[in-house]
Amino acid sequence: MKLTRRDFLGSSAATAVFATVPLRVDASPASEDVLEITAGSSKQRLYRPDYPPSDLWTYNGSAPGPEIRVKRGQRVRVRFTNGLEEPTSIHWHGIRIDNAMDGVSGLTQDAVMPGEEFVYEFVAPDAGTYWYHAHNRSWNQVARGLYGALIIEEDDPVFDREHDLTLMADDWLLDRNGVLDVASLGSPMEWSHGGRLGNWLTVNGRSQPEFKLNAGEAYRLRLINVSNARILEIDPNRFDARVIAYDGQPLAQPEILNYEPLLIGPAQRVDFLIVPKNTNPILIEEMSGDRPFPFASLRPVAGGELKPEPAGLEPNSLPEPNLNRAMRFRLDMTGGAMGTVVETVYQGRKLKGSDFSKTGQVWAFNGIANFAAEPSFRCSRGETVIIETVNRTAFVHAMHVHGHHFRIIERSGSSVKEDSPWRDTFLVGPNQITTIAFVADNPGKWLFHCHMLEHAAAGMTTWFDVV
Ligand code: C2O
Ligand code: CU
Numbered sequence: 001m002k003l004t005r006r007d008f009l010g011s012s013a014a015t016a017v018f019a020t021v022p023l024r025v026d027a028s029p030a031s032e033d034v035l036e037i038t039a040g041s042s043k044q045r046l047y048r049p050d051y052p053p054s055d056l057w058t059y060n061g062s063a064p065g066p067e068i069r070v071k072r073g074q075r076v077r078v079r080f081t082n083g084l085e086e087p088t089s090i091h092w093h094g095i096r097i098d099n100a101m102d103g104v105s106g107l108t109q110d111a112v113m114p115g116e117e118f119v120y121e122f123v124a125p126d127a128g129t130y131w132y133h134a135h136n137r138s139w140n141q142v143a144r145g146l147y148g149a150l151i152i153e154e155d156d157p158v159f160d161r162e163h164d165l166t167l168m169a170d171d172w173l174l175d176r177n178g179v180l181d182v183a184s185l186g187s188p189m190e191w192s193h194g195g196r197l198g199n200w201l202t203v204n205g206r207s208q209p210e211f212k213l214n215a216g217e218a219y220r221l222r223l224i225n226v227s228n229a230r231i232l233e234i235d236p237n238r239f240d241a242r243v244i245a246y247d248g249q250p251l252a253q254p255e256i257l258n259y260e261p262l263l264i265g266p267a268q269r270v271d272f273l274i275v276p277k278n279t280n281p282i283l284i285e286e287m288s289g290d291r292p293f294p295f296a297s298l299r300p301v302a303g304g305e306l307k308p309e310p311a312g313l314e315p316n317s318l319p320e321p322n323l324n325r326a327m328r329f330r331l332d333m334t335g336g337a338m339g340t341v342v343e344t345v346y347q348g349r350k351l352k353g354s355d356f357s358k359t360g361q362v363w364a365f366n367g368i369a370n371f372a373a374e375p376s377f378r379c380s381r382g383e384t385v386i387i388e389t390v391n392r393t394a395f396v397h398a399m400h401v402h403g404h405h406f407r408i409i410e411r412s413g414s415s416v417k418e419d420s421p422w423r424d425t426f427l428v429g430p431n432q433i434t435t436i437a438f439v440a441d442n443p444g445k446w447l448f449h450c451h452m453l454e455h456a457a458a459g460m461t462t463w464f465d466v467v
Helices: 005-014 188-192 353-357 453-457
Strands: 035-044 054-059 068-071 075-082 090-093 117-123 128-134 147-153 164-172 200-203 210-214 219-225 232-234 241-246 249-255 262-264 269-274 282-286 293-301 326-335 344-346 349-351 363-365 377-379 383-391 397-401 407-411 425-428 433-440 444-450 461-466
Touching: 068 075, 090 117, 128 219, 128 269, 147 164, 147 219, 164 293, 188 453, 200 293, 219 232, 232 282, 262 269, 326 377, 349 353, 377 383, 383 397, 397 433, 425 433, 444 453
Parallel strands: 035 075, 068 147, 164 219, 210 293, 326 383, 377 461
Antiparallel strands: 035 054, 075 117, 090 128, 128 147, 164 200, 219 269, 232 262, 241 249, 241 269, 282 293, 326 363, 344 349, 383 433, 397 425, 397 444, 407 433, 444 461
């Protein structure tokens, strides 16, 4: 029998041992520096100390890979070496980047072959919380540990290094020995249902880490969901936190949530502001299980300096969509278990029934499974694009637009406030319609796909061209 989340939960609740970990910042290069990042295999323990380590694929020997921290506008140079036995590339998620550096194997670059190198060089225009991950066979490579944090600092950061924590949450599927279950990777069941769902959550590659804070001082917590498919359910009011940014883009004002839970889909980020009032430990819990699972904790210690609360973060300046003069595109999402099935084109051929299922593809966008030779749409640079996503499947999806941030302007069944926050990934529930708008101001070929990585591999990937 496989360990289930509940088994893990039960054992952990009984013996919650939190190891205090240091803050990690691994690389803050100067402008002229070149960061070396190598993908390779390494061993890392994911579960408790008395369990064996797992065989992972990592950047520079650990999952997450080095946290890269640079200033807004600073040039980032990474010499990437592929030490894996399969081709790969690095995508810089959420960055409004030069298209040639977007790192999408097969669209913006050829995959980097084993033993070969690729130099990434870009300037990030927006301060905020981003991340990087493998973008070839991502369902496999990200599941095995190929990801890291990319933090772009404000010109004049509101929170200093000691008050700025990154929490990369990952959902792993462990076998009964507490090691990564590799045999199940690529299972048709995962591909046609809700994606690969795990049974254990780590933060920064560790089990239930504890972070030491000073009571009375204000902290920024950058929570990044790097799971293949798990939607994290978090209730910030349980730990007195306010939201200060979504998907890297700061809010003008910290926000107290008036609903719960807050859903954080795969690839999404939420930054929280937290000021521990006293020295009571603060648990950060994931709420989707039978009972809250404390996947990280904060331990405030006395002696902090009572300081005035910092001013809010300064929003980045993004071009505002013009809804009155926009190009409209409708994306019809079909397929998957229990979903609407349409006649589907895959690799240029029209397929029906069992001929389609034999391809291993299960989902489609506008009747096309996966990359087509032609883009879904073309638009000209500077044009506002409105995308209406119509989810005719039985599952929720986490749709990600490369190279741009958008606002959600309409969502069936719930109201959307004007000037809803900028995002780069949005959730669309079964039978829901969600409409987004953005200015296509970044020329090139941009991917638009579900960030549930099994769904992306099994059909939910398309692209558009800004010319
Ligand atoms: Cu993090 Cu194509 O995405
Ligand atoms: Cu999906």
